[in-house]
Amino acid sequence: MKFSEHWLRTFVNPPLTSNALADALTMGGIEVEAVEAAAPAFSKVIVAEVLEVTKHPDADRLNVCRVNTGMSAGNAVLQIVCGAPNVKAGIRVPLAQVGAQLPGMIIKLAKVRGVESNGMLCSAKELGISDVAEGLLVLPTDAPIGTDLRSYLELDDKLFTIKPTPNRGDCLNLRGIAREVAAITDSDLLPVKEDVVTASIQDRVSVVVEASQDCPRYCTRYVRGVNATAKTPVWIVRRLERSGVRSISAIVDITNYVMLETGQPLHAFNAGIVQGSVHVRRGKVGEKIVLLNGVNVELNAEWLVIADDKNPLALAGIMGGEYSGVTNDTHDVLLESAFFTPEIIVGKARLLGANSDAAYRFERGVDFEITVAAIERATALILEICGGKAGAVTEVQAEMPVRAAIRLRHARVQRLLGIEIAQPQVRDFLIKIGCTVKKDGGDVITVVPPSHRFDLMIEEDLVEEIARLYGYDSIPAHVPFVNAGLLPATELRVSPTALRATLAARDYREVITYSFVERRWEQEFCANDHPITLANPIAAQLEVMRSSLIASLADCLRSNLSRQQERIRIFEIGRCFTNDGGQDIKIAGLAYGYALPEQWSSAKRLVDFYDVKADIETLLITRGAELRFETAQMPAFHPGRSARVVLAGEVVGWLGELHPALRQKWDFPYAPIAFELNLEKISKAGIAHYHEISKQPTVRRDISVEVLENIEIQRMLDAIWRRKPAGVIAVTPFDVYRGKGIDSDKKSIAFKVLLQDTDKTLTDEEIESSIKSILDVLQEEFDVTLRK
């Protein structure tokens, strides 16, 4: 909300500068977002009257004016050269006198094309109070000649923009803000004259409040014979403008003005179109209303409407109907001031997508004791500005809200805040914000909040009020003592921090991508035709929740390739979402381009499956559990180059080369290698358990066999271990050869076999027997031939 500081200071005027006042409000809980000057600094500009305009002898576009400055005789009338097209005799305009400082210029005595000019007549733009120059700023004809323009237009005013929190609907009006300023700065509210208009006509409209639980109080009155085209006084227009409200017509301006002043939204109906009684009731299915903003609303019982005997006239507390509002032809006005409960208004304007100052206030809570005062104030202004005669107020009142008393234990204040605030001071604070306080015996007081506060319901609410008036700054910061019990630092889990460190050390860089992705990605990478879809995505390509991180990494690869990167190794840890409610965190990586950064002494080689497999092995090797890779297919991966990662017998993720079709579609020159692991499943770890190191020598034997191409190494190793060859402690493939000397459907594999006994040196016979049993099993199960 925006308002004029001058206006505020008519209600409360603490001895504080604008900035100090803003700080006080902010630190009191009403955040001041901006304090702006109403106009930039300028000096020596006065109201002047143009007496006479004659053409400049030597310039077509210039005029020589004689201008009345209202000064004492001698220099009362000045000669000014002026180029503005709208200059004419009789108008009153701003005159920057010789010596005046305007934004960006200083006015000097000058000769313009040979004619002396004793100052400058100004446009709004030259004074910095408007962005557009529409010729001279023409002032009202009653502007007092000779007056300083700044004081005439109240340009030394400041505009405050505040952002009250949603619980402080009471600070959405000047009197409410003033009340708050008085409490925060410990100053007094200035007296306000409360208008009361006595009826001068007998007319009354009959009001039927059917929905009394939604509208506990409804006030209305006729004002007949108004001049709807009357001009809104400058002071109202100015205050409205400085609150960001455009002037529309006198009656609308007055209702807006009173709302800004008191917080009570008002509505003025064209009384001429109201047929019969005024009804306050819920909408009916089949009813429609066209609102002031042109929106057509189909009603039902969720909406509260103001209706006459035939038609809905307005959406209560939100917006008037297009046909029931006042126009320039309106003579008779039916003025409405009501209390609609927050419950019936809340969320409705949002539903319509409409901006409604009234709904904004009603849904936060409007003071239900101001209804009558506000209608009186508006009536008085209408009579003053538009003339007419007012009828008596018809007030229909049902069960009004009750402010329940709150018990406040003094000990509770100290226990929550951690400081002692004396009880009299506590009482003072509560009284300052309008509460009624009664002693309840012992250290308990009973507090009844005022009608304008909808947010004070429990003890803690009062503690907050006490704390903010005491000053959050005044509450000391205390570093608490903590129980020195140690937190677990388990070895049974590997933390994400450790995983990140490992991957970073393996040359992967962490990225963070959006959890919502393009629908197409889920299909292409995961064959997921039914991803979790957002109802309101910010963009169509961020529409579904991802079930895998790999497509996002591919996208990240693509964007970095377009930034001239050539070697890209990235990883991400993020949640993935599946239709069955799964929300597992995954850790995924992608490597692309050369295996190593280009360097002077290593051959260039593209990264491949086995490079990334080693990265996964490094990542998972510390778990103390068996790690295996099994051939398996997944939509994102090349069917012959992808594997399931199996840790301790459980599938924990995937590794593979991006499917060539996807690679082509995404336009990647080389094949990216990617993996994705389930974070929870790879986080479990075992505790290392020492076993004795054998003092016996280790013996190495190499064996080399030829085998059919389609036999996996893992199968051969599994078969060897099933045979439990005596003394064998390790079997590792160290060479795989294809080509010359080997059948085209075969490969040659060389194994390194390590043998060792725990307590004796192995004999040659024992060694040979073990090697033979390995060869036997390979021959029996895989039909290998031994290479010599």
Next chain:
Amino acid sequence: MEKLETIVQEALAAFMATDAAAQLENVKARYLGKAGILTLQLKELGKLPADERPAAGARINVAKEKIESALTERRATIQEKKLEAQLAEESLDVTLPGRGAGRGGVHPLMRTQQRIEALFHSIGFEVADGPEIETDYYNFTALNQPENHPARSMHDTFYIAGSRHLLRTHTSPIQVHYMETHEPPIRIIAPGRVYRVDSDATHSPMFHQVEGLWIDERVTFSDLKGVIIHFLRRFFERDDLEVRFRPSFFPFTEPSAEIDMSFGDGWLEIGGCGMVHPKVLANVKIDSERYQGFAFGLGIDRLTMLRYGINDLRLFYENDLRFLEQFN
């Protein structure tokens, strides 16, 4: 006997003339070998009268020692020179770059998250986690924001099509999950991704928050101030950092405060906090007469921007390697 001295001088000169080990050993043989000049001298001792032999023998031995010592010295020198030559030949251009893989790095936001976790761990806060697709109950209702509460408009929520679920708008629901399953005293920190329908230079539809929660019998607002100020000073490693608490409103805390820290000439908002609202405690069946405590939520993105001088939030999610590489 002048002859002996001549032999010594000749031998020394011959040694000096050699510059390779093999050559030196040849010269040695010429003097000290079986048929060497000095060996022959010794053999001729027998031809001398018996009374002259000891003196002559002694002179020959002196000569022999001189030659042997010169030999040893020359050997060492040649060895040394050989090593020098080898070293000279083997020397590298140490300024060429090292070989092998490079090094990756952790995302700056996660670096911040890890630092926050470590700092709070040091005063006994454990890390908690919770789902990102949430129910309305955990994201709002349990946190004292019933449907249609105007406070909900502070959060522009992403909803899941065809369900009552939503993307969590803050990390606060983790508090509720944790309190439902743990008894006080509770000290947790809960970092994570959160989502709001908002996208411009200062807003990302996905960003990071960290939630903190401390529930015990006597945790006060004054303690809250102490913990937050202390944390921020440690995080930014500046003991003169100014922090202020500004009254504010969150449905799930009472009293509530915004946390601002000094930045340049002004203040920057970096999070919200307050004493946990009794209704929130009641919702998780914690007795608010016995237990109380504070909760806070800080923007990880904002803290990271301030820490490293990053001026555009979007950089975190564009994943430009040239940006990420700056945080090794």
